[in-house]
Structure formats: C-alpha cells, structure tokens
Amino acid sequence: MGRAPCCDKANVKKGPWSPEEDAKLKSYIEQHGTGGNWIALPQKIGLKRCGKSCRLRWLNYLRPNIKHGGFSEEEDNIICSLYISIGSRWSIIAAQLPGRTDNDIKNYWNTRLKKKLLGKQRKEQQARRSSGLKQEMKRGNGNPVVPADNNQNPYWPELPTLAPIPYSNHEPHFNDHASIRKLLIKLGGKFSDDDQVSHNALNPQFLVDVSYTQQLYDDQSINVSSSAPMEETLNNSDAQFAQTQYAIDGAAGLQMLQGESSFPAGLEQMVGGNPPRLEGLEFLLGDDMVNNRIRTTYGTESMIDCGEMGSLIFPPDASNREGIIQQRLLQECTFDELRYPGQL
C-alpha cells in the first residue's frame, strides 16, 4: 500500500500564488502563527492549497526579512566554501546566510555561481598555460609543457579574503543558547553526557578557539570544549561558555584557521561526519580529485581526505602554514592569533 497523499490533490490549486492568496496566508500567520500544523492551515484560512505549498510559500517568499537576489562576494564565498565542505545541504548553507532561503541559494548556485566559478577557472587555466608556455620558451625548450605544481590547485578560483559576516542582532537564528545548541547537535550529532565533543577530539588534528564566533552571535560566546562534555558546556550559562577549544578536522576548520572563512566553527563537525559530495565539482577540484575520492571510508561511502581538501582549497603559502599552525596549537594559541598573526 502506498503512502496516503498529504492533501486532496483534486481540490488543491497549483501554480503561482496570487497576491490575494499571499495576503491571506501572510496575515493569518502573522496573527496566529502556523499553529504547528501546516496541513490544517489552508483549510482554516480558506485557501485551496496544499499545506506543503503554504509552508514553502511562507518560508521562501512571505516570511519577513527575506532577501532576494543581489548576492554579495562574501556570500558567494561562503556558499562556495560550504558547498565544498558539506555538499548540497542547502538548508544548512542557508542558515549561515541571514535572510537567504535554501531554495534561493540552490537556484543561485545552479544557475549562476557554478558558471561564474567555471568561467574564472577557465580563465586561470588559460593564463597559467600561457605563462608556462612563455617560461618554457624563454628556457629554449622547444617542447613546452604546463608546469606541474603539486601545491597549487589549478581549479580553485582566487577568492577574496572574507570579512566577518555582519550578523544582525535581530536575526532570529542562533541568538539564543537553545538555537546554538540545536545547530551544534544537528551538525555534530552524537553528544551524550560522557561524550567528548567528537572522535575528532581524540585525534585533534586541529584545535582552535572559536571565540571568533562570538562576533557572529550577539556577543554570546559559544566556546565548545573538547575536554568538557558538549551538553554541559552548552548548558553552562554562568560561565558563558568559558574559554575553551574546539576540535576542527576538515576543510572548513582549516579554512577558518587560515582566516579565509567566516562561518561558524560548528560546521566542521559536519565535514568530519558527512562525506562531501564532489560529483559535478570537477570544474572546481579537477577530475582526479573527484574520481579518486577514496581516501578514508565512512561506512560504505568514501570521502576525501580532509587534509588534501585543505591544500586544495588554500593557496600554497597557506597550506605551508599547517605545520606552524599545529605547532602553535600545541602551545594553545588562540584562533584569533592565527587569524590575525602579529596583531594581537
């Protein structure tokens, strides 16, 4: 037996929403909320729409503070970084971009950003090829080849260094402990009272102080401890999440270490726990990268080695910093010191 349909398809209107329908839905939700039941909502308002459709319309279009179009370079950057780290998990990516919906980001990526990066990549490849050719000609080599450069990823476009995202204090998400906790649990998954933060903590490739995220969250520190239970840390309002460290293992974390990104540290959990989807990213990562993604296995699915991802994403000088970073982390230096070397 198949699954019961969520609504009576015959009596449900489809297609674009009229301004009247929008107004009905908006005013009702603004006055009464969703009532926790989207399926019943259209009947209450007298809309001939499926509950799912109402929910989508509200979330993607009618909800207050929704931004449409006009993506900034910074937003592009964040989307790219996150896409590489976690794949097409649009809702999580959207959560890092206030006012953006998953649908919007998905559309933007599929229709523009991918092409934009592809264009950049082609330009760079061309430039590299021609400069290599010139060098070989200078040396008098009659059979020029494109120079092999293991440190430099030819597929990653140069992206400007990110400034911190100016999160609004009025943004509803992440400005309370419960939301942060929810996010981190969602991202990291398994936190029990006895648990260390994650398996990453047992093998702390990277440890960073995440005090930087304070700026993002209305001055409420989220300092997640690798030595204290996650739950306890998140519940500890008195200590205001006392200065601790958080294990980072993966592209997103490394990126943060190197000051190239500005999304919350909790995301690294996902990088470690969920293999990034690289299919279709050949233009960014190169065919070899995508095809030979078997490095570390998580169950039956393979994922790419995060260290390799790191060197892919960062320019050569940045990846050389890895050793220094690890040394410094051993000395328990803070993330801010890494981000702003010599400035603190």
Added chain:
DNA sequence: AACTAGCGCAACCGCATAACC
C-alpha cells in the same frame, strides 16, 4: 516584428526522518 534559445526563479515532487499515537 516574429521566432527561438537560454536563463532565472517559483513551485512541485518524492523521499527521509521526526513526531506522535
């Protein structure tokens, strides 16, 4: 001016999972 191809976006579909009974 008419036609067409490509693009961008809103909306739909179906699956996975959470929540409830």
Added chain:
DNA sequence: AGGTTATGCGGTTGCGCTAGT
C-alpha cells in the same frame, strides 16, 4: 515496538522574461 502522519529537504520541472537572430 510498530504504524501513521507531518515536516523538512534536495532534486527537478515548468513558466515567464529577455536577448539574439
């Protein structure tokens, strides 16, 4: 514990607009 229902999410589709011919 197992079945049912609601919700959330990512992939896909279809339509309207625009630029090119």
